[in-house]
Amino acid sequence: MNKNIIIASTSTLHGGDYLEYLLPELRLHFKHCKKILFIPFARPGGISHEEYTAKVATAFAKINIKVKGIHEFEDFSTAVSNAEGIFTGGGNTFLLVSQLYKNKIMTILAETVKRGTPYLGTSAGSNICGLTMQTTNDMPIIYPPSFITLGLVPFNLNPHYLDPDTTSTHMGETREARITEFHAFNNVPVLGLREGSWLEVKGDQTTLKGTLQARLFMPNQTPVEIESGTDLSYLK
């Protein structure tokens, strides 16, 4: 398969502009694209598709790429399959997945990206690259018809991965405890991507990028730290 995918933990680093830290990478990733298709369905903070698309267009203008929101098309499936490149932004994963199913584009989106159309996901848009959305951090604000997602990689993602705060007195579950609960019922590997990390998927090769380590959770095993540059193609 000719996959060409960036799966980023976050769109924005603390103190930085939207997509700023990724722009050098995106310039290369989308080098053959004059215009990309943006999927704004996750609507962070409930903002409209129009507002969200305008924000994305401002960021991509810096690398001379135009952006069109999928909501501007009459036929969403054709918009996906004809796109030069595709970006799915962050927000609420339950909402994003519900909308992908409601608009009947989950399958065509997976097929199009597997065929080689360059794809970028951030946060919720990265969550859906895994086998299921079941390791999202988001609130279930809407009931999706299924938790199954694009399956562009053979494992699940936990974007915005957060290490336990050892000074905290809060008794809510840590991120690691939540992933352990996931593994009590599912045997899919989970990759915790810290903010500033991303995965680069080129064909059959999946590489951890950025300066940070990622945390890999395998069922019934102690989690391990993965170094930047590691090839994760061995994960099944």
Added chain:
Amino acid sequence: MNKNIIIASTSTLHGGDYLEYLLPELRLHFKHCKKILFIPFARPGGISHEEYTAKVATAFAKINIKVKGIHEFEDFSTAVSNAEGIFTGGGNTFLLVSQLYKNKIMTILAETVKRGTPYLGTSAGSNICGLTMQTTNDMPIIYPPSFITLGLVPFNLNPHYLDPDTTSTHMGETREARITEFHAFNNVPVLGLREGSWLEVKGDQTTLKGTLQARLFMPNQTPVEIESGTDLSYLK
């Protein structure tokens, strides 16, 4: 209605034993009970029904109340309707709700508690007291047949409510941002219960207890702080 319910944010305060801070309250709440029914379905950290029930039994032994897990009964519906008192513990809300539906006891549990059987919920066991489980903090580790829950109060709960950490550089959504996203699609009030707070529901009266304030989120309104002792019966 003769409701007699405690809806607690957490089972355990930092540095305290399991249920310790609530025991004086529970002694009164379950004063007519020699034995209570425990619903261990939420399985925190994936522990077994047996282990979880043993932990709860140890805590309730301190106030001379026996505990029997619902998994020890042949007929779950009869166990619920005949119980002297009922406690649903915390863990994963998706798992808890899935199990309540799978075992066909969601409706009988709601009816039994509305009829006056004393009920205690902590964390996930509190989440299900609201209209829906859609303001849980938990990961969707299992796909439930519905997000609709017991509706013992006419609003939703957010247990383990956490104020934004103003010193944090993490870019994941704050709890308040997540509840704002919920309100973009739902017009149900949401009560954020901080750890150490609980609601006492007696008949038609719902009172905030404990020493802390709670944070009330109404759709399209700025959230407000609610003082301990406030009667929340006006919420619809």
